[in-house]
Amino acid sequence: MPEKNQVCNAEITALTSEGSGVCRVDGMAVFVPDTAVGDKIKVRIVKVLTSYAYGIVEEITESSPDRITDNCQVYKKCGGCVYRHISYEAECRAKADTVRDAFRRIGGFEPEFEEFLSADTTEHYRNxxxxxxxxxxxxxxxxxxxxxxxxxxxxxxxxxxxxxxxxxxxxxxxxxxxxxxxxxxxxxxxxxxxxxxxxxxxxxxxxxxxxxxxxxxxxxxxxxxxxxxxxxxxxxxxxxxxxxxxxxxxxxxxxxxxxxxxxxxxxxCGNSIQISPLSFYQVNTVQAEKLYAKALEYASPSTTDTIADLYCGAGTIGLSMAHKAGKIIGVEIVPDAIKNAQFNAKMNNISNAEFYAGDAGNVFAELSKNGCSPDIIILDPPRKGCSEDTLRTVTNAAPQKIVMISCNPSTAARDAKWLSQHGYNTVKVCGADLFPRTRHVECVVLMSRDKA
Incomplete structure (x- = not known):
């Protein structure tokens, strides 16, 4: 077992979902920031816990082929980026691994993992x-x-x-x-x-x-x-x-x-969108359009289908699908965002979309009582994922398909596991990079109702 302040030779063999490298010292996993897979290093152990330890780089004795020179003066001080020291190709591999690992380890799934949606640019992309x-x-x-x-x-x-x-x-x-x-x-x-x-x-x-x-x-x-x-x-x-x-x-x-x-x-996605200070709006517009196109592909609605868009924000996802569906129902807890969504629908001459303010689970439960029976439900929850009440409301509505867009693969896999225990199969998963150079990664999940 390694000891604090011990300096050891090690090789980085993997990256965590937080962007730290992983090596092994005396059989114990050691997490080391600012490293790349393939780096051979001298690592100083700075903290030892029961089953893992933390270390810092004393010296890189042999650099990984993935390693590059970062171009930011505050990269190692600022808490924003974690991948500026490796190539973008290596970053995408790591993020795709994060998505696959979450669904295999947390959900116990082996769905079809589609090709990772990488970004066209890694610079100046935030809005x-x-x-x-x-x-x-x-x-x-x-x-x-x-x-x-x-x-x-x-x-x-x-x-x-x-x-x-x-x-x-x-x-x-x-x-x-x-x-x-x-x-x-x-x-x-x-x-x-x-x-x-x-x-x-x-x-x-x-x-x-x-x-x-x-x-x-x-x-x-x-x-x-x-x-x-x-x-x-x-x-x-x-x-x-x-x-x-x-x-x-x-x-x-x-x-x-x-x-x-x-x-x-x-x-x-071709729609004019009004954005107020309190509205949720994806920070990488170009990548969000790719993400929403994948969600539309997974949903594949017909002109008679009703789509319920929970956590709808300013309505961007539902409105991007309105031309393919019979009806869109959006639910969001932020009243200002709902006002934006309603205005956005009117501004784009979309007449088959309705938006309601309130907790997704509560509002949709009321809509269900009034006969709202969606064929497809879109979930785009915050990082903490869906509440169990919301998931129960979704399964009670018994849609044929659920399409989940998530900024946290771990909570997405957790929620998919709950849904799988209540009648839904996880069919496809696609990772997407909306935040290049940071640790964050999104994914889109297609679930279908188990006819059995």
Whole structure:
């Protein structure tokens, strides 16, 4: 059994779902960040637990063929990316393995694993950024939290964000300093400004600037609105979001429009989409379109089928299928997102879609009582997966197909296992990369009702 501070020779043979390399020392698995499969290293053991240990690299004695030179100055400080030191091909292999492993290990499944949906680009793909604010050396800064902390690492040019975001945030920081506006401190609870939150339509180019504060400080930003809109013609909306709570949740419930519109517009799967500050919208538009196309392929609706889209957000998935189906019913817990979904349906002349606000399980249970009998159910839950109540409501409705889109293969496999115990077969699984260079991976799952 290895001991703390012991230095050993080892070879990395696998990657975890969190992006750390795995080697074995004295028969025990040791997890080592910033390594690649095939690296031969000297590893220092830093923590030993009952069945595994953690280590750090002392020296790379032989580099893996997958290893590359990362191009980010804060890569090892920022908590965002974990794969900038390996090739994108190697990253996709690791993520595909993560999906397969989850369904085999957690679900006990051996479905058809389809070809992994890799991204066309790994740079500047995000349409949203949420930058926490802090004060360092007497100046306002923004960036991202260091891993497993709330210590802000200033980031001036994140390779994952649109380049224009860096310019806009720098102008906002200069304004905060020039006006001597206070920045929120989590420890003391003092200060006003919490986050800078930016959204951009990938196809439209429209930009929303949202500043998150503890209380209404609208009067402080009139000249900032003028400065930003004169400099950046793509800015269509400037919002102040009020979040007075001591919480890790970024956005509060109240939004005040300081300039322009209360939303921006974009296009998703050929449909015009309205996006408000509180709306869920996939952060990688191009990859989301691939993901939704795969979901449509799995659903394969006929013009007489009713599709229930649970956790529907702004309605993007259901609306992408409306032209193939008889009826779309969307359910989402965020009222503003439902308003966006209803408007999006109207804006695209889609008359066969209805949207309801509320908990997916509760609302759909009521719809079922009123005779709603879906042929296909689409599930797109948050990372924690579906509640058992929602899953029970789904199986009680007895659709012929269930298509699950998940940002967490582990909870997707767990939920698929529950569904498999209640009459559904896991037929196909397809992994997809919506977040290149980060540890996150999505998957689409096709389940069919067991006729037996």
């Amino acid at each position: 949203k950024a949420q930058y926490p604010l802090a004060v360092q050396n007497g100046k306002a800064v923004c960036g991202f939290y260091a891993q497993r902390s709330h210590r802000v690492i200033p980031v001036h040019d994140c390779a994952l964000q649109p380049e224009i975001f860096s310019s806009i945030t720098n102008d906002i920081l200069d304004y905060i300093d020039s006006k001597k506006l206070s920045v929120y401190d989590e420890v003391s609870g003092n200060g006003l400004l919490r986050h800078i939150y930016l959204r951009r339509g990938t196809h439209s180019g429209e930009i929303m600037v949202c500043i998150v504060a503890r209380k209404d400080v609208s009067r402080q930003f009139s000249s900032l609105c003028r400065n930003l809109t004169e400099k950046y013609s793509d800015i269509k909306s400037i919002i102040l979001n009020i979040n007075p709570k001591c919480t890790n949740v970024i956005l509060g419930e109240k939004c005040i429009t300081l300039w322009g519109s209360d939303h921006i517009n974009d296009t998703m």
